[in-house]
Amino acid sequence: MQALIAQVGNFFLQHQSFLVLSHVRPDGDAYGSTLGLAEILRAIGKDVIAANEDGVVPRYAFLPGASNLQQLATLTPDPLRKIIAVDTSTLERLGPSFAAWQRPPDLNIDHHLSPGYASLNLIDSEAPATAQVLYNLVEALHLPLPASAATNLYVGLTTDTGSFRFRQTTQRTFTVAAALVAAGADAADLALRCYQSYQMSRILIIREMLNATHFAAGNRVAYYHLTPEMYDRSQALPEDTEGLLEMLQSVQTVEVAFVIEDNVQGKCRVSLRSRGQVDVNQIAQKFGGGGHRLAAGLRSGRSPSEIENLLLTEIAAQLG
Numbered sequence: 001m002q003a004l005i006a007q008v009g010n011f012f013l014q015h016q017s018f019l020v021l022s023h024v025r026p027d028g029d030a031y032g033s034t035l036g037l038a039e040i041l042r043a044i045g046k047d048v049i050a051a052n053e054d055g056v057v058p059r060y061a062f063l064p065g066a067s068n069l070q071q072l073a074t075l076t077p078d079p080l081r082k083i084i085a086v087d088t089s090t091l092e093r094l095g096p097s098f099a100a101w102q103r104p105p106d107l108n109i110d111h112h113l114s115p116g117y118a119s120l121n122l123i124d125s126e127a128p129a130t131a132q133v134l135y136n137l138v139e140a141l142h143l144p145l146p147a148s149a150a151t152n153l154y155v156g157l158t159t160d161t162g163s164f165r166f167r168q169t170t171q172r173t174f175t176v177a178a179a180l181v182a183a184g185a186d187a188a189d190l191a192l193r194c195y196q197s198y199q200m201s202r203i204l205i206i207r208e209m210l211n212a213t214h215f216a217a218g219n220r221v222a223y224y225h226l227t228p229e230m231y232d233r234s235q236a237l238p239e240d241t242e243g244l245l246e247m248l249q250s251v252q253t254v255e256v257a258f259v260i261e262d263n264v265q266g267k268c269r270v271s272l273r274s275r276g277q278v279d280v281n282q283i284a285q286k287f288g289g290g291g292h293r294l295a296a297g298l299r300s301g302r303s304p305s306e307i308e309n310l311l312l313t314e315i316a317a318q319l320g
């Protein structure tokens with residue numbers, strides 16, 4: 001790891017222009033890590049563009065530097081601008097606009113188990129957030145950490161750990177959080193912005209979700225089918241559904257929660273969460289997806305009802 005970190009340091013020194021990008025449907029860690037790394041590189045005099053497929057969503061517009069975040073579709077590839085992907089486990093998850101460039105990233109910094117699709121791959125799959133991997137880098141390479149970067153990294157850390165509740169949260173995570181607060185992240189303000197600043201549409205889509213939720217396997221499975229009509233009625237955006245599965249999973253009996261979301265052309269997208277007994281990564285992989293033991297997802301060409309039945313069967317088999 002030390003040798004790898006030194007290589008990353010050299011990579012930063014050797015080049016002047018960077019494009020930092022992350023995955024489609026970005027979450028707090030994707031935005032925080034993208035914008036945080038961009039601010040760190042700018043602080044050492046680099047020319048940096050931060051971008052992703054979706055641009056900035058209203059929920060994360062408060063992040064320092066968010067107003068400069070570009071949509072990849074508006075950019076043209078520049079061979080001199082080195083590409084850094086953060087928080088993204090596969091090339092495909094960088095989205096269609098980037099795929100059209102047919103150019104793999106030069107550096108990949110992540111905390112997901114990943115095939116390592118870049119020339120240089122800094123992956124720490126024990127870290128709870130890419131933001132923590134980035135802080136480790138700042139510390140090891142003695143990089144500056146402006147308050148704007150600390151704020152972004154703190155948002156990545158708090159959202160990807162579920163407010164420091166998830167299993168990969170360790171003593172190190174709190175040390176990193178403390179260092180980010182010392183560097184200017186306002187923990188109380190960011191908690192308000194991340195967890196108590198939702199649009200009305202979020203409550204309305206939660207109501208839709210609760211109405212649509214089914215329980216199965218003796219209440220050990222909770223699931224719902226998220227339809228375009230539910231989005232229409234609530235006027236919700238995809239980011240309004242962040243954390244909804246965790247809400248279902250908070251029911252004491254529920255071992256596995258999943259959502260099936262309609263995609264274009266009768267296809268669907270599935271997210272799965274497990275309390276521990278069931279390996280949802282294994283199930284997602286059976287249908288061409290992947291992820292982690294406790295959180296996984298897939299895209300499928302099957303119909304929602306077909307995939308629902310297949311998933312219920314697989315989950316029941318693991319639950320015994």
Ligand code: 5GP
Binds near residue numbers: 297
């Ligand atoms: P989420 O349910 O939050 O979208 O995703 C949970 C985890 O599952 C992500 O961290 C990601 O690793 C994985 N994941 C989600 N969707 C897909 C997918 O379509 N393919 C693969 N390989 N992994 C996915």
Ligand code: MN
Binds near residue numbers: 087130
């Ligand atoms: Mn992450």
